[in-house]
Amino acid sequence: MNHFDYRDGVMHAEDVALPAIAEAVGTPVYVYSTATFRRHAQVFRDALKPAGRVHLAYAIKANPNVAVLRVLADEGYGADVVSAGEMQRALAAGIPASDIVFSGVGKTRGELAQALDAGIGQFNLELEEEGEVLAALAHARGERAPAVLRVNPDVDAGTHAKISTGRKENKFGVAIDQAVAMFDRLSKHDGLDLRGVAIHIGSQLADLAPLEAAYARIGELVAELRAAGHRISRVDLGGGLGVPYKPGDVLPSPADYGAMVARATADWDVELMFEPGRVIAGNAGVLLTEVIWVKPGVVNPYVIVDAAMNDLARVAMYDAYHDFVAVAPTGERMMANIAGPVCETGDTFAMGRDIDAVKSGDLGVFRTAGAYGATMASTYNSRALVPEVLVDGDRFAVVADRIHPETILAAERVPEWLKR
Numbered sequence: 365m366n367h368f369d370y371r372d373g374v375m376h377a378e379d380v381a382l383p384a385i386a387e388a389v390g391t392p393v394y395v396y397s398t399a400t401f402r403r404h405a406q407v408f409r410d411a412l413k414p415a416g417r418v419h420l421a422y423a424i425k426a427n428p429n430v431a432v433l434r435v436l437a438d439e440g441y442g443a444d445v446v447s448a449g450e451m452q453r454a455l456a457a458g459i460p461a462s463d464i465v466f467s468g469v470g471k472t473r474g475e476l477a478q479a480l481d482a483g484i485g486q487f488n489l490e491l492e493e494e495g496e497v498l499a500a501l502a503h504a505r506g507e508r509a510p511a512v513l514r515v516n517p518d519v520d521a522g523t524h525a526k527i528s529t530g531r532k533e534n535k536f537g538v539a540i541d542q543a544v545a546m547f548d549r550l551s552k553h554d555g556l557d558l559r560g561v562a563i564h565i566g567s568q569l570a571d572l573a574p575l576e577a578a579y580a581r582i583g584e585l586v587a588e589l590r591a592a593g594h595r596i597s598r599v600d601l602g603g604g605l606g607v608p609y610k611p612g613d614v615l616p617s618p619a620d621y622g623a624m625v626a627r628a629t630a631d632w633d634v635e636l637m638f639e640p641g642r643v644i645a646g647n648a649g650v651l652l653t654e655v656i657w658v659k660p661g662v663v664n665p666y667v668i669v670d671a672a673m674n675d676l677a678r679v680a681m682y683d684a685y686h687d688f689v690a691v692a693p694t695g696e697r698m699m700a701n702i703a704g705p706v707c708e709t710g711d712t713f714a715m716g717r718d719i720d721a722v723k724s725g726d727l728g729v730f731r732t733a734g735a736y737g738a739t740m741a742s743t744y745n746s747r748a749l750v751p752e753v754l755v756d757g758d759r760f761a762v763v764a765d766r767i768h769p770e771t772i773l774a775a776e777r778v779p780e781w782l783k784r
């Protein structure tokens with residue numbers, strides 16, 4: 365459920381008409397709904413009530429805007445971060461360091477030290493050497509770093525190859541059959557407080573079966589680790605729950621997921637950690653765009669919009685589907701391709717799609733753009749970096765400025781020897 369609805373024929377974000385935002389801020393622009401973020405945060409939390417002791421760490425990479433993080437901090441969410449930059453954002457948003465989980469396959473030694481200085485709550489180790497380095501850094505400070513070992517359970521999550529992370533050939537986690545021996549060795553370091561294990565098998569999961577299979581393997585691993593004499597107090601089950609992108613898409617609900625988790629983990633007796641990203645942010649945002657031209661095509665016309673692959677990369681990167689609707693539909697339909705202005709054929713959002721009829725100057729939105737949208741934006745083709753707006757009831761604020769090409773240009777320079 366989300367709060368982007370038509371009122372009197374015009375799409376609103378909560379109580380704000382989208383044309384008012386386009387007028388004030390220009391297009392393209394991401395528009396987020398506070399009420400939708402809050403609702404998703406609450407639904408996900410409620411869904412996990414049957415699972416017992418639970419800690420929720422929002423996966424910041426889905427949407428790291430500091431205002432969004434503030435809303436989720438208000439809802440009691442911690443943060444899952446994958447870089448020192450994300451950690452700084454979480455701290456800036458008021459998320460306590462102890463509620464921050466540091467994931468990521470390539471944490472640098474500098475980032476590990478920064479995170480120790482900040483006192484973050486959990487390091488998710490990706491390889492043995494990382495554990496050794498972290499232990500040494502912590503020991504030198506007279507501390508023990510709280511950590512879990514990320515395991516690769518070797519299951520096929522059944523999602524797009526580029527967002528699948530839990531097969532043995534993927535770069536993430538340590539092979540599950542080596543986990544006990546590695547845990548043994550790492551647990552001997554004074555500088556580590558090794559509390560358990562973590563997994564995250566992929567994103568936009570449309571089926572609970574691979575997750576359930578992975579959780580079953582983790583359950584066996586927990587039993588093996590305990591049999592080997594280890595105290596296991598935490599298991600981090602990652603994120604990955606999918607969201608509907610296409611009208612008619614049916615996905616497992618958070619409640620289905622919570623029931624499965626409760627079933628799969630019933631006898632684990634641990635604190636469960638979760639790292640939801642997309643399921644919190646996906647439907648809480650749209651990308652608002654203006655039609656520049658409707659260009660006749662050979663088969664269908666091209667609707668050329670002012671948003672492009674540099675603003676919303678998911679279509680070019682993952683062959684993703686984003687629903688496109690007019691902000692003020694007339695009731696007429698057209699068969700069209702939708703593309704942006706970037707000089708790449710990949711800058712095409714849809715081919716041969718039945719959409720609301722639009723013409724130059726009309727506004728439209730790409731729906732379900734709240735996750736992995738603005739955060740992946742670039743300035744390719746020397747386009748501006750896309751701004752973000754947060755709506756709350758009948759008010760809205762720009763929460764990330766449009767960064768213009770001249771600002772980017774100002775950070776570049778011609779070296780002395782090329783000056784004339």
Ligand SMILES: *Cc1c(COP(=O)(O)O)cnc(C)c1O
Pocket residue numbers: 423425426444467468564566567568602603604605639640641642643
């Ligand atoms: C990306 C990521 C997540 C969030 O994934 P979603 O599919 O957005 O829920 C959680 N944990 C880790 C380690 C990740 O890399």
